[in-house]
Amino acid sequence: MTKKQNDDHNKLYYDIDRNIDPNANRIKTFEEMEIPAYYIGKKYKIEARKVVSDFNLSFNVGSAVTYLLRHRNKHKDPRECINKAIKHLIYELEELNYE
Numbered sequence: 001m002t003k004k005q006n007d008d009h010n011k012l013y014y015d016i017d018r019n020i021d022p023n024a025n026r027i028k029t030f031e032e033m034e035i036p037a038y039y040i041g042k043k044y045k046i047e048a049r050k051v052v053s054d055f056n057l058s059f060n061v062g063s064a065v066t067y068l069l070r071h072r073n074k075h076k077d078p079r080e081c082i083n084k085a086i087k088h089l090i091y092e093l094e095e096l097n098y099e
Contacts, residue, residue, distance in 0.1 A: 038073035039066070060092035 039048045048069045052062035064085040071081035 036074075038070040041069075058092060058095075060088040060095065064088040064092070 035047055040046070048066045051069070052065055055065075057065060067081040067085035067088070071078040071085070074081060
């Protein structure tokens with residue numbers, strides 16, 4: 001990943017004020033937040049977080065599902081998101097093995 005790609009990739013991650021309403025000095029509600037398009041389905045407009053919540057998924061499985069849902073929309077190479085999803089599923093298997 002080039003420096004430019006990395007900067008673009010991380011701009012939302014490091015933008016700590018993106019969910020602060022500057023006029024009210026408070027954190028925005030979910031309805032007020034700008035959800036990136038790659039987290040919203042094309043046909044039914046369902047947000048990835050709502051799918052995860054509706055199925056009551058664990059953190060790792062929910063993260064994997066989110067990565068898979070966006071894998072063709074966020075990066076030019078979908079393998080990055082698929083590899084992240086696989087890592088989260090491995091973490092989940094490790095958690096289940098320790099229960």
